[in-house]
Amino acid sequence: MIEERQVTLLGTGSRAEPYNRGGTAEDSPPGDLCLVVMETPNAPHTEASAAVTDPPAELSHRLAVLLGGIARRDQAAFAEFYQLTSRRVYGMARRVLVDPELSEDTTQEVFLQVWQNAAKFDARAGSPLSWLMTISHRRAVDRVRSSQSSTDREARYGASTQDIDHDSVSDEVGSKLEAEAVVRCLGTLTETQQESVRLAYYGGLTYREVAERLNAAVPTIKSRIRDGLIRLKTCLGVS
Amino acid sequence: MTEMNHGRNGRPGAFSDTVAMDLASGRAVDLAELYALDAVTDQERQAIEDYVSAAPEAERAAFLARVRQARETLAMTFRVEEEPPADLFNRIVAQLPAEAAQQEEKPDAGTSVPLSGRAAVPGSGDELAAARQRRKERRGPAGARRWLAGVAAAAAVALGGVGVGSYIADQxxxxxxxxxxxxxxxxxxxxxxxxxxxxxxxxxxxxxxxxxxxxxxxxxxxxxxxxxxxxxxxxxxxxxxxxxxxxxxxxxxxxxxxxxxxxxxxxxxxxxxxxxxxxxxxxxxxx
The missing domain is CATH 2.60.40 (Immunoglobulin-like)
Incomplete structure (x- = not known):
């Protein structure tokens, strides 16, 4: 099966920096990986598809339609959009902010922004979920940076570092298979790349704060984040 | 850790210590992932947006494509879910009429109100346009400024409060x-x-x-x-x-x-x- 081959291929070099290796993922055409990840969710023989609430493409389409409705001030569309996505927004806010009240406030702000700015959503610039999570993460990070010193965040961050691999357990937005691809693709990052990306995403840390926390050189951390995200992107077939 | 050394040993295009230096040495596109991840300070974000909004079309397009891809990747990867409180939706809806009214008063709220200006996807053309707009608004009559963007303003700058040389080093x-x-x-x-x-x-x-x-x-x-x-x-x-x-x-x-x-x-x-x-x-x- 193609997936197995990809796992092996990418898995072998997981402790090396991707840009310094030859003959591995970076050299294979991205389309190859793209096929693997993009087509599997719709493969007829996959058992997991029974558990899939909505394949990602259909969900994206639905969310885009709903955003169109919200732009026309359709409250029913807003309610459905909220129903489909609020667990993601609130879940991420809780990870970044920890405090339930701050997380609620942030979720509230995010959906008010959705209401206000749905007309600005441009499908050519990305998926609805990406649009939403971009707004959400930015909001949460703004909040955490204004309410806590970086020292607090670093101290607190330990609680939220574990198991992003298992984030997808109750995955309703997007498919189980996509979630499995994520777990597999995360495994293709070096541990230090994973760590740096997580610290930045869930810790709300800047690259400089990540560097301080990991006691690493600033340029090194910048490279890790860039290389880690590029490798994930390639493995997930994002194009 | 051998891995740490790799980053420094310098393939061409290695990062420097600051975003300002990265921008000055033509590595803006390589900052796309850090930018998409919000792993920069507000000032650095502004510097990057200022730079990209004034960059040649090809560079801007390359940057925006990388940002978009990084954001899709992040949305796929970090997918923790948690049920918000049951009454949260009603609390949000309770605020909608006021928001809608505000919109009617300010049809261009998207570029003039910080809250809504941010809601455009940062890094999209929309956000860069908003950034340009904000910058323009900030400039005012005194002229342009770009903090950390590598370009200093030559226009007159009012020195308010404590003037040059008057800070107190040893009191x-x-x-x-x-x-x-x-x-x-x-x-x-x-x-x-x-x-x-x-x-x-x-x-x-x-x-x-x-x-x-x-x-x-x-x-x-x-x-x-x-x-x-x-x-x-x-x-x-x-x-x-x-x-x-x-x-x-x-x-x-x-x-x-x-x-x-x-x-x-x-x-x-x-x-x-x-x-x-x-x-x-x-x-x-x-x-």
Missing amino acids: NDPLNQVVRAGDLREASVDVSGGGTATLLISPSEDAAVVKMNGVPAPPEGKVYQMWLIPKDGSAPVSQGLMDEDALSKPAVVRGISSAAALGITVEPVGGSQSPTMPAVAAAPLGA
């Missing part, structure tokens, strides 16, 4: 007032060229103490100059000069409540009216 009283404040918070930033600047920040005293540690003397004919970067986007305000002697002494900077950040630049002896980029250090002052 103990104000220093002790700040240091004894109950709400003291410490922050430290790297200074390009070596060393760090440590800030002891006291919101209640509306002041910060700046102490340079291991920072080399300024080059011949130059001094360090400190600036407060106002939250409202107006021009940076000089907080005084530091020559080699002053470097070893803590300095008190007042009026920080209206400032988003403190910046340090290298300027000709006597100081400048506006900062010469790139800054050697910039520290967010927080809320």
Whole structure:
């Protein structure tokens, strides 16, 4: 099966920096990986598809339609959009902010922004979920940076570092298979790349704060984040 | 850790210590992932947006494509879910009419209100347009400014509050007032060229103490100059000069409540009216 081959291929070099290796993922055409990840969710023989609430493409389409409705001030569309996505927004806010009240406030702000700015959503610039999570993460990070010193965040961050691999357990937005691809693709990052990306995403840390926390050189951390995200992107077939 | 060395050993295009230097050396596109991840400070975000909005079409397109891809990747990867409180939706809906009314009053709210301006996907053309708009609004009659963007404004900059040379390097009283404040918070930033600047920040005293540690003397004919970067986007305000002697002494900077950040630049002896980029250090002052 193609997936197995990809796992092996990418898995072998997981402790090396991707840009310094030859003959591995970076050299294979991205389309190859793209096929693997993009087509599997719709493969007829996959058992997991029974558990899939909505394949990602259909969900994206639905969310885009709903955003169109919200732009026309359709409250029913807003309610459905909220129903489909609020667990993601609130879940991420809780990870970044920890405090339930701050997380609620942030979720509230995010959906008010959705209401206000749905007309600005441009499908050519990305998926609805990406649009939403971009707004959400930015909001949460703004909040955490204004309410806590970086020292607090670093101290607190330990609680939220574990198991992003298992984030997808109750995955309703997007498919189980996509979630499995994520777990597999995360495994293709070096541990230090994973760590740096997580610290930045869930810790709300800047690259400089990540560097301080990991006691690493600033340029090194910048490279890790860039290389880690590029490798994930390639493995997930994002194009 | 061998892996750590790899990053430094320099394939061409390796990162530098600061975003300003990355931008100045043509690595804007390589900052796309950090930008998409919100792993930069507000000032750096602004600098990147300023740079990209003025960049050649091909570079801008490459940057935006990388940002878009990174965001899709992040949305797919970090998918933790948690059920919000049951009444949260109703609380949100309760606020909608007011929001809608505000929209009617301000049809262009998207570019003029900070909250809604942010909601455009940052890094999309939309957001860059909004950034341009914000920048334009910030400029005002005094002229352009770009903090950390590598380009200094030559236009007249009003020196408000404490003027050049008047910061207090060795008066103990104000220093002790700040240091004894109950709400003291410490922050430290790297200074390009070596060393760090440590800030002891006291919101209640509306002041910060700046102490340079291991920072080399300024080059011949130059001094360090400190600036407060106002939250409202107006021009940076000089907080005084530091020559080699002053470097070893803590300095008190007042009026920080209206400032988003403190910046340090290298300027000709006597100081400048506006900062010469790139800054050697910039520290967010927080809320």
